[in-house]
Amino acid sequence: MFGFGFITRYLDRKKKAVNNKVRNITLRAMLAAYQGSIFWMSVVTVFWISLFLYVAFYTAYMPSLVYTRPVHMQYKPCYNDKGLCDYPSAHVRLPTKGSLMMVGQKYQMLIKLDLPESPVNERVGMFMVCARLADKHGQLISSSCRSARLRYVSTILRTVRTVLMAPLFLSGIAEEKQFMELEMYTEFVEDQLHPITDVHFEVLNHDVQIYSASMTVLARLSGLRYLMFHWPILSACVGIGTNLLFAIAVFALSWRHLCGSEVCANEKNDSITFGLMGRQDSSLDDSLEESSNSSDNGSIEDNSMKIKNSGFTVSDIMIAEQ
Known part of the structure; x- marks a missing residue:
């Protein structure tokens, strides 16, 4: 036991x-x-x-890179004679919800013109295109003017091109016109006290003929913004x-x-x-x-x-x- x-x-x-x-x-x-x-x-x-x-x-720091708007030219016709009684002009209203441009950021403003290769535009020669920037109160902030004209094409070259491009011209695929791009501002910086809300364009010629026009605002990135845009993975x-x-x-x-x-x-x-x-x-x-x-x-x-x-x-x- x-x-x-x-x-x-x-x-x-x-x-x-x-x-x-x-x-x-x-x-x-x-x-x-x-x-x-x-x-x-x-x-x-x-x-x-x-x-x-x-x-x-990234959302708060990076600006809008490209902003494009159509520009609709307006004018007053002359009742006694054919042609324009004033210069073709247009008014572009920028977005009101928040500012399009960031303070301290440089922007490039371009206007693109679609012009026909007509005898009238050939006779016009050089003409001026002006842009005026205004704030919401209508106060003028900045103005800029650029000269332009159609590119010269000789008679022989125009004849050869017309013969070679005749099928495309007849089918409507191609047209006898030129695209013109004018740089109105190279490095525009917006004022914080007077943000831009309105852009006014004006062509200083009565006889110029225009198919269409458009405005483009490009952000010129530099420094950290440039690195974040061109090297997104590394920056992230x-x-x-x-x-x-x-x-x-x-x-x-x-x-x-x-x-x-x-x-x-x-x-x-x-x-x-x-x-x-x-x-x-x-x-x-x-x-x-x-x-x-x-x-x-x-x-x-x-x-x-x-x-x-x-x-x-x-x-x-x-x-x-x-």
């Missing part, structure tokens, strides 16, 4: 030790999984925040990486504040205290089991000696038994 009881107690101690180890491993695994999930969720959140910040910065990697570094730094400081050295030290001390209490409880259980075995054999003095050797008093055992 003594041997069987000893084996039973030994197996019980081993079972308790295994249960404690399994419980500790389970708690550590759950804690690691919780911390890992929080960490990876934070990493994903930081990445998306960095991407959103770069997209918002650098911008998102910079945002990630900043966000990770903030996240690391926050994590250290939430789980700093003091908190970790307290957790470590709590775990050590818990382990010591578990060891004392196991020692007390062993002492109680040995004392009960000795009482069965009728040896009370040996039990007292064993209890003294274990480091516990009789009052502690009585409290444990209660």
Whole structure:
């Protein structure tokens, strides 16, 4: 019986030790999984925040690269004679929702004219095209004029070209006309106090003939805007990486504040205290089991000696038994 009881107690101690180890491993695994999930969720959140910040910065910082509007020329006809009584002119209204031009950004303004190669335009020769920029109150901000004329084509060259291009001219695929592009402004910078809302064009000639016209505003990029437009992938990697570094730094400081050295030290001390209490409880259980075995054999003095050797008093055992 003594041997069987000893084996039973030994197996019980081993079972308790295994249960404690399994419980500790389970708690550590759950804690690691919780911390890992929080960490990876934070990493994903930081990445998306960095991407959103770069997209918002790109949208706010990059200007509209190209803006094109048709220009409809108007004039007053003469009732007594054929021709125009005033110069052909047009008024272009820029978008009112937000300013088309960014402050400090340089812009290039072009006007494209579609002119027929007619004898009238050949006789006109040079003519002037002017542009006037005004704010919403009608105040003149800037004006610019450019001279233009049809490109010269000799009679022989025109005859040869007409013969060769006759099938295309007859089918309507090609026409006898020229496209003319005039640069009204090379590096125009808008005034913040007087944003441009209206553009007025005027052709200073009564006899010039025009098929159609259009206005184009181009942003002349430089510096960071030039890099962001011509190297978008590299700029995106650098911008998102910079945002990630900043966000990770903030996240690391926050994590250290939430789980700093003091908190970790307290957790470590709590775990050590818990382990010591578990060891004392196991020692007390062993002492109680040995004392009960000795009482069965009728040896009370040996039990007292064993209890003294274990480091516990009789009052502690009585409290444990209660």
